[in-house]
Structures are given as structure tokens and as C-alpha cells.
Amino acid sequence: MNMTINFCGVTFPNPTVLASGILGVVGDSLKNVVINGAGGVTSKSVWLTRHDGHPGPVMMGTQNFYINAVGLPDGGIEKAREELKKYMEWNESQPEEKQVPLIGNIVAGSIKDFAEIAKGMRQIGPDIIEVNISCPNVEDEFGRPFAHCAISAGAATEIVKKNAGKIPVIVKLSPNVGNIGEIAKACEASGAEGLTVANTFGPGMVIDIDTAEPILANKVGGVSGPGIKPLAVKKVWDTASAVKIPIIGMGGVMTGRDVIEFMMAGASLVGIGAGVYYRGVEVFSSVVAEIEEWMVENKVANLQNIVGKALKK
């Protein structure tokens, strides 16, 4: 039985990937995620310089949804260098079959800064660079200007690609657009080698009725968790229908069966974020065991073969 996935020429031991923004402040926390079974890990969004994020509350959940407005806090590229290098050194010390790829996520407020942060991340040297053009939590911007416009999304992709050297570049899209396929095509045409579909939905809001106050300090936040899964599966389906490059699908993934569903919609890898809230960091090993069970039951020898199975029918 083979669960390994080849994505942009990089081998992932299983299709589960820690989504950007969950854990990942400290290099050793990525190691802890890998020890708990993840097939890939993504760093938090790295800025060129310190970025403070929002005051609290920054995130909360119920059994149905999770909502966050952390505001991409980060210590800047030098901090990322120290923390990510620490993970990479540990990973390289592991036996080859146990090595787990690192995706370095970058974010910037302008095309010029995207060039600089791409250079910085290239020097650190993760296996893949993921470009965040879609975070709904940065200042008052709702994913604009990059992820909501095909021209801007293409421009951000192109400048990162130009500065990323030989490292594959993937772009994390916003689901909050009319036609995600159009944005996906623009990124593909501009050199993206893969896409992450997608960031959180919304923005959403939770109001406390005793005080009549929105609870998140930022008032609004991106919505994730179990409730968004069908919306996210459709976004993956639409994206996979529009482009040829591979996809990391995500949104409300809790179980192994959810992973299979995203893969059948066209995702090669599947991100887990809010799942860490619902099932703890142990979610990765549980999900992998559930995938294995499904593969045995359904006599699937090679997991990669199910990518896009529902879509191709």
C-alpha cells in the first residue's frame, strides 16, 4: 500500500499537510507536528519584518465552525531563518523515508516586498514556497488586492517565481471570489507550479448578545472548521477543472474520509488546520490511520491514483 504523494517533484510520505498559520511559531512545533504523523508542514506566513497582528480574542470555535483573526503576527525573515533551519536540520537527520517536506509560506503588502521576501525564503531553502495572497486578516483588506483580481494574483505569482530560484512556487488562493478558476488560471499562466485551495471563508462575525459587541478584536475573521467543508470541496473541484497544476485542498478536514473526498475533487495533498483544534495535534496520525483503513477496505494500492477520481467521471 502506497500513501506517498509526489507534489511539484517533492515526495510527501502521506497526503496530510499542516496548513499555514496553525502552530509553527517555534521551529520545534513543526517537528512535533511531524512526530504526530503529518506528511508535510507549512510555516506561518513570513513577513520581511516584524508584523504584530491583532489583539485578542484572535480565534475561537464551536462544534460547527472555527473563526480567526490573528492578523498574521510574525517576527520577520531573520526569525523564520532560525526557526525553519532548526526544523530542516532535524528533518535531514531523520532516515530518508521519514523525512517530511517543509513548505515556506510568505506574505507581503506590495509586489516589491514579495520580491524581497521570496529572495529571503529562497535562501532559507524550504522544499516548496507557498505565496499567501489571500489572508482575510491583514489590516482591513479582505484578501485584496492580490487574490481577488486575476491581474494582481498573476503579478504576485510572477515576481515570487522570478525570485524563488529552483524552489517550486505554489499560490494560496482566496475562496471568496466569484470565479476561482479564473484566478487559478492567471496564477498558472504566471508560473505557479501548484495551488493551495483555499484560505478561510468570509469574513464572518460573532456577536456577544450580552454586551452587543463583536467578539473578535478585529470584529471580523476567516471562517473554517467542519461547516465549510462542502464549500471548500467545491472550490477544489472548480480549481481542478480550470488548471493542470496540482492542488493542496483544505477546509474543514477532520477525518481520513474527508481527505479522500478532497483528493477525489482534485487535490493531491490535503491541508489540516482547524482539525488541530477539534482532534488535537494527534489529528494527523489519526487521519493517516483512517486513510489506511479506507485504502484496505477499498483495495486501493496507490493513493495518488484517486486524485480527481470524482472529477474525471
Add this chain to the structure above:
Amino acid sequence: MNDIPRVLKIVEVRMENPMVKTYIFKGNLGAKPGQFVNVWMPRVDEKPFSVAYCDDKEFWLTIAAVGPFTKKLHKDFVKGSKLGVRGPYGNGYTVLKNKHIVLLAGGYGAAPLYFLAHESVKNGCKVEFIVGAKNKDLLLYTEMISKMENVSLHIATDDGSVGMKGYNTLILEKLLAEQNGSSDGHGIAELFVATCGPEVMMKSAMDICEKADVPIEVSIERYMKCGTGVCGNCCVDGLGVPVCKKGPVMRGEMARKISGLAKWHRDNVGLKINW
């Protein structure tokens, strides 16, 4: 599963010392000693605070005015004011039965350990409660502790204004040494230490306990945001685990695996700051 803050009225505010107030809330929080809650001040921020006491009717948060959030709390929030609370979070101390335990509190650490003392005595434990502070005015909870049954209070102050002059860890060392030769049926093999306070103090307590071969639990403080093991801001080096979930209470053997223990912690963006 629900981690949305519940808005509660402050039913009483108690002045503990010039820096510290206790906010009392009604309701059954269901917290264990060593656990914490996130307190939401609408339009301002949300911060974690350890629970100083909890039963099925009320709970206390003992809070020092040290930063913008807590200074605003002291200034603007009175009996009848409302605050959001979510939790309890974290794991809490082990509450033993019929044992001889030593509690070592430094500064504000006396509050959560008061709760542990209360629950331990209920369980038939005999408690040695060591409280340390810079000076007499900053001592916390000592009056209440002195009135508890089966609890012996030991005080140390840096300036000697009350109790022993010097670090409270000296009292711990002395107690462990005495117990080593004692024949009261509670030999050193029966002892258990729980501590809460500055990390440097807790680290010395860990060293003392390791030498004496006595188990110890410490409460690790890190910059926490979500309280649910998701945001990653409170993850410690070495272990890589979020303190809000796998702590804040850790056995000494586990805490020893934190790289930079008693040397650094991290700020709101994860940059290292020396203690």
C-alpha cells in the same frame, strides 16, 4: 465543544495588596488548580489568568496590575462590571490524597497554589506552604493561608521585612532536608512539591528536588493567545508543544526538556526575550 466567551458579572472585588485584586464571579467554571481562563475585555484584548479558587458556585481570578490590560481592569472594572470568560484551559496540578506536600509560591504564584492547597487539604493532605515575595507589602494570600487547617505557612522576603530574609527556595531545601530524617510516617519518599512563580525560581526548585529525589510539578508561563493549542504562540523550544494544552503544569522531568528554560520566553510574534 464551545470556546466562545461567556459574559459574566463581577460579583465582588477584593483588594489583596497594593498591586493585586481578586475578581470573584458566580457560576460553576469546573476548573482544577493550575488551570487558567481567557478573559475578554470587549474592544480591548483577551488575556489568560490562572484560577485562584473554584467551587460549584463561584470562582476567583487574582490579578496584578502589570500591563495595559490589567491596569485598565483595575481602574475600570468594579463590582457589577461584565467580562467575557472562556475556559478552563490547560491541565492543572495533580491533586493528591493523604500525602505530605510542599507548595512553593513566588509572588503572584501564591494564588493558584492557594487553590491547590485548598483541594489537597480536602483530600486529607498535610501542606507546607512556602510563600515568597520582594517585601511584606507584596505578599499574597498569606492571611488566608495562615488560617487553613493542616497547612503550615512559611514566609520568605527578599528584604527580610517579614519571615526569613532571602529566597524562598532556601526554605524548600531546609524542609526537604528535615523531612529526609523525619520519622513522622511521611518520609521523603512520600513528599511531593508543586511550584508556581518566576521561572528562575522554579528551575532552582527543580534542581533542589532532583537532588533530593522528590517529584515536582511546575507551572510554565508563555505568551498564550488561543488557549486551545492552535495558534502556536506558546509552544516551547525543545518539546515543541503548546503550553496552553500540554501545560501549563508540567512534571519537572518534562519541563527540563524545554530548551531555554529559565533563560528565555517569546513575545506576541514569537521573538525570544530573556527572562
